[in-house]
Amino acid sequence: MTAHSDIAAGRLDPVDLAANFGDAHPPLDKRQAVIESSRCYFCYDAPCVEACPTDIDIPSFIRSINTGNLKGAATTILESNIMGGMCARVCPVEELCEEACVRNLQEEKPVNIGALQRHATDALFAAGVQPFTRAAPSGKRVAVVGAGPAGMACAHRAAMLGHDVTVFEARGKGGGLNEYGIAAYKVPNDFAQRELDFILSIGGIEMRYGQALGRDVTLAGLRRDYDAIFLGIGHAAVRALGAEGEEMTGVMNAVDYIAELRQAADKASLPVGRRVVVIGGGNTAIDIATQAKRLGAEDVTLVYRRGRENMSATWKEQEWAQTNGVRIKYWAQPRRILGWPANGAGPAVKEVEFEYTQLDANGRLMGTGDGFTILADQVFKAIGQYFVPSALEDGLSAEPLEIASDRIIVNADRETSLKGVFAGGDCVPGTDLTVAAVEDGKIAAEAIDRLLRG
Structure with a gap:
C-alpha cells in the first residue's frame, strides 16, 4: 500500500501560534529589576566578570540599575559587548556568569544577570539613545565580510575609532545567526x-547586501582596495548524517528550516510533521525540536548519540525542550531512514532506525548492534555545521591563508597569516557562541586600529 508522510501547514490557529512564538521569557519590570539587583554583592574581584567572554563589568552595571541609572548600566554593558541586548537573550549564562555568581557558589539562586542586562539595554534602545560617538576620521578604510555578530562588532568598534567601514553580506539582511539561526521565541x-x-546609527558603516566572498568579491580585491579586512564568514555547510535515506523527502537541515521560520510573515504557512525526529545535541537541535512542537507537531523526539552531560546544549536548554513536550533519547545514533513507497515524487520519510551506542574500553563511541525505530513524518538534521574555505581560494592571492581543521588560524589579535587580514567568530578556532564572536570582532577592531595608526 502506498502512503505518505503527514506534513502539513496550519496545525495551530493564529492565536495559539502568536502565544507560542511570543517572548518566551518576559522582561523584568522596574520593581523586579530593583529587587533582583539588590541581591548582588557587588564583588570587587567578581568571578562573574572573569566568566564573561566580553569582560562586562557586571557589578558596576547592576549597581547602576539598583540606583536607577539605566543609561549608565546599558553604556557599561555595550562598551564591552555592543550586542549585549542579544547576548542577554541567548547567552548560556547558566554556564558562564551566573554559574560563577558568588550566590550560586553558596548553593543559593544566582543573581539573574542575563535578565538584568536585558532590562538595561532594552531601556536604552526604547529611548533611542546612542551613547557612543565616532573619533575623528582616520582616512582609513576597513572591509568587513559577514554581517553576523563578529562582523558587526568589528564594524562598530572600527567605526567608533574613526575608520570608514564597508560590510559585505551575502544575504539580504544583516545579523547572521542572530537573524537567521536562533529560535523565534527567543528574539521576537x-x-x-x-x-x-x-x-549602524553610530555612522561610518556602509552595508552592501547580496555580496558573497568568492562570488561577488575576492580576498585579493579587498586587500587591494582596503587598508584592513575582517572576515566574519561563519559556517557555510551542514554536516551530513552519513545514514542511508537522508536525501529522502521529509529530511531537512535544521538551520535551513529555522531560517525560513524566522523570515516567515505567517508562521501558519510553515509545514510541520505530525511526528518529528531531531538528530543532534546542540542548541540548534533544541531550537528546532521546541519550535516544531510549538508549530503544532504532536510528537517530537530528539535523539543524541551520547549522554545528557555530553550535549553541547546546556542543561537549561535541555530542560526547556522537555518542558515544551520534547522527548530526548540519549545514547543512540541513526542507522538508516526508511520511507513509504514512491508515489511519483519519490519516497517520503516513514521511520528512522537507530542503533544504541556506548563507549568502548578506550572511551570511543561505538554501536552496540541493538536498535529501535521511531515513526516519523519529518526528520531534522542538527549535528553541526562547518566552515568551507573554498570562498577564500580566489586564485588571485599571492599567499593563502593558514587554515587547519577547517578553521582560519589567528593570533591573539585575531590576525590571520596574511598581514592586515583578521578573522573571528565561527570561522576561527574557539567556542561557537554569539558572545565569543562579539569579543573576536572587538579585539580585531582594536588591533586593526593599532595597525592603521602605526
Missing part, C-alpha cells in the same frame, strides 16, 4: 534588526 519583535539599526 524583530529584535535582531532593531539591534543592527542601533549599531
Whole structure:
C-alpha cells in the first residue's frame, strides 16, 4: 500500500501560534529589576566578570540599575559587548556568569544577570539613545565580510575609532545567526534588526547586501582596495548524517528550516510533521525540536548519540525542550531512514532506525548492534555545521591563508597569516557562541586600529 508522510501547514490557529512564538521569557519590570539587583554583592574581584567572554563589568552595571541609572548600566554593558541586548537573550549564562555568581557558589539562586542586562539595554534602545560617538576620521578604510555578530562588532568598534567601514553580506539582511539561526521565541519583535539599526546609527558603516566572498568579491580585491579586512564568514555547510535515506523527502537541515521560520510573515504557512525526529545535541537541535512542537507537531523526539552531560546544549536548554513536550533519547545514533513507497515524487520519510551506542574500553563511541525505530513524518538534521574555505581560494592571492581543521588560524589579535587580514567568530578556532564572536570582532577592531595608526 502506498502512503505518505503527514506534513502539513496550519496545525495551530493564529492565536495559539502568536502565544507560542511570543517572548518566551518576559522582561523584568522596574520593581523586579530593583529587587533582583539588590541581591548582588557587588564583588570587587567578581568571578562573574572573569566568566564573561566580553569582560562586562557586571557589578558596576547592576549597581547602576539598583540606583536607577539605566543609561549608565546599558553604556557599561555595550562598551564591552555592543550586542549585549542579544547576548542577554541567548547567552548560556547558566554556564558562564551566573554559574560563577558568588550566590550560586553558596548553593543559593544566582543573581539573574542575563535578565538584568536585558532590562538595561532594552531601556536604552526604547529611548533611542546612542551613547557612543565616532573619533575623528582616520582616512582609513576597513572591509568587513559577514554581517553576523563578529562582523558587526568589528564594524562598530572600527567605526567608533574613526575608520570608514564597508560590510559585505551575502544575504539580504544583516545579523547572521542572530537573524537567521536562533529560535523565534527567543528574539521576537524583530529584535535582531532593531539591534543592527542601533549599531549602524553610530555612522561610518556602509552595508552592501547580496555580496558573497568568492562570488561577488575576492580576498585579493579587498586587500587591494582596503587598508584592513575582517572576515566574519561563519559556517557555510551542514554536516551530513552519513545514514542511508537522508536525501529522502521529509529530511531537512535544521538551520535551513529555522531560517525560513524566522523570515516567515505567517508562521501558519510553515509545514510541520505530525511526528518529528531531531538528530543532534546542540542548541540548534533544541531550537528546532521546541519550535516544531510549538508549530503544532504532536510528537517530537530528539535523539543524541551520547549522554545528557555530553550535549553541547546546556542543561537549561535541555530542560526547556522537555518542558515544551520534547522527548530526548540519549545514547543512540541513526542507522538508516526508511520511507513509504514512491508515489511519483519519490519516497517520503516513514521511520528512522537507530542503533544504541556506548563507549568502548578506550572511551570511543561505538554501536552496540541493538536498535529501535521511531515513526516519523519529518526528520531534522542538527549535528553541526562547518566552515568551507573554498570562498577564500580566489586564485588571485599571492599567499593563502593558514587554515587547519577547517578553521582560519589567528593570533591573539585575531590576525590571520596574511598581514592586515583578521578573522573571528565561527570561522576561527574557539567556542561557537554569539558572545565569543562579539569579543573576536572587538579585539580585531582594536588591533586593526593599532595597525592603521602605526
